Amino acid sequence: MSARTLTVRVVRIEAMTPDVRAFELVHPWGGMLPGYAAGAHLDVHTPGGFMRPYSLARAAAPGPVASYVIGVKREPASRGASAALHERVQEGDLLAVGTPRGSFGLQPGARHLLLAGGIGLTPLLAMAEQLQQEGRDFTLAVFARSRAHLAFADALAALGPRVRLHFDDAAVPEKIDLGTLLAGAPGDGRLYLCGPAGFMQAVRRAAAHWPEDRVHAEYFAPPEGAGEARAGEAFTLRLARRGVTLPVAAEQSAVEALASVGIDIPTSCEQGLCGTCVVGWDAGGAAPEHRDFCLTGAERRHKVALCCSRAPAGGTLVVDL
Numbered sequence: 001m002s003a004r005t006l007t008v009r010v011v012r013i014e015a016m017t018p019d020v021r022a023f024e025l026v027h028p029w030g031g032m033l034p035g036y037a038a039g040a041h042l043d044v045h046t047p048g049g050f051m052r053p054y055s056l057a058r059a060a061a062p063g064p065v066a067s068y069v070i071g072v073k074r075e076p077a078s079r080g081a082s083a084a085l086h087e088r089v090q091e092g093d094l095l096a097v098g099t100p101r102g103s104f105g106l107q108p109g110a111r112h113l114l115l116a117g118g119i120g121l122t123p124l125l126a127m128a129e130q131l132q133q134e135g136r137d138f139t140l141a142v143f144a145r146s147r148a149h150l151a152f153a154d155a156l157a158a159l160g161p162r163v164r165l166h167f168d169d170a171a172v173p174e175k176i177d178l179g180t181l182l183a184g185a186p187g188d189g190r191l192y193l194c195g196p197a198g199f200m201q202a203v204r205r206a207a208a209h210w211p212e213d214r215v216h217a218e219y220f221a222p223p224e225g226a227g228e229a230r231a232g233e234a235f236t237l238r239l240a241r242r243g244v245t246l247p248v249a250a251e252q253s254a255v256e257a258l259a260s261v262g263i264d265i266p267t268s269c270e271q272g273l274c275g276t277c278v279v280g281w282d283a284g285g286a287a288p289e290h291r292d293f294c295l296t297g298a299e300r301r302h303k304v305a306l307c308c309s310r311a312p313a314g315g316t317l318v319v320d321l
């Protein structure tokens with residue numbers, strides 16, 4: 001569910017690669033849209049009744065913005081959201097979107113290394129543009145199948161030499177060795193990654209020596225094998241600010257249990273990927289069994305994703321609600 005839904009007009013559609021289109025969305029009557037931080041996403045409601053989160057691809061100044069830009073890759077087997085956006089949405093159409101949100105974003109640090117695989121470029125492009133605007137040190141490494149598959153090429157060119165490109169296509173010289181790129185002690189550096197599952201695994205392997213708290217990942221889908229680990233046991237949820245306790249059944253998520261008593265927690269992916277449902281938790285109860293893929297180790301010490309994470313069987317999770 002979305003905290004708030006906006007109606008926007010599709011003012012521009014641009015074919016950026018054979019399978020990626022950029023959609024620029026504006027207020028239908030020329031007004032301004034709610035602002036956002038680089039790394040945020042929009043929940044987009046598409047023809048056919050689908051809803052998918054898409055990262056905002058361009059940096060925004062603080063405050064309201066004139067437009068949103070998303071990049072949508074048409075998935076080869078898609079009969080869902082990406083196909084609907086590519087095939088059924090035209091310039092001038094109206095779409096419903098949620099207000100921008102998400103927990104993936106820039107962190108404090110002296111150096112920022114952003115690694116993008118394919119369409120995982122979109123949030124990292126916005127973050128790189130923000131770093132550029134703020135005069136902060138960054139490298140954006142972009143991995144694509146070929147130059148023809150490089151989305152947002154003009155925006156990347158505008159970022160100058162801080163952008164490095166890697167093309168799988170053997171016919172071009174650009175290559176980046178992940179081991180070399182990620183070698184050395186990160187110091188107070190930060191690593192951000194977003195891309196398809198194989199890319200995320202490869203980067204995680206190459207960055208195994210990086211402290212978990214310095215690695216910030218946005219996944220498209222739960223890593224392989226994560227499904228079985230998400231089975232639940234009954235536990236209790238205590239809402240610290242309300243002074244209320246409620247049971248969470250084995251087959252329920254905390255979000256569902258809260259909804260059953262009329263407390264709506266905003267959600268988007270419902271898979272532990274986006275951070276929309278994250279709230280604070282209190283050490284007065286059991287430590288959560290974290291099942292998300294978006295919080296760092298440090299964040300997990302005081303935050304929990306209620307769409308997927310739970311207390312241990314029979315335990316009580318105290319949350320800041």
Ligand code: FES
Nearest residue numbers: 268270272275307
């Ligand atoms: S709704 Fe996306 S992490 Fe919970």
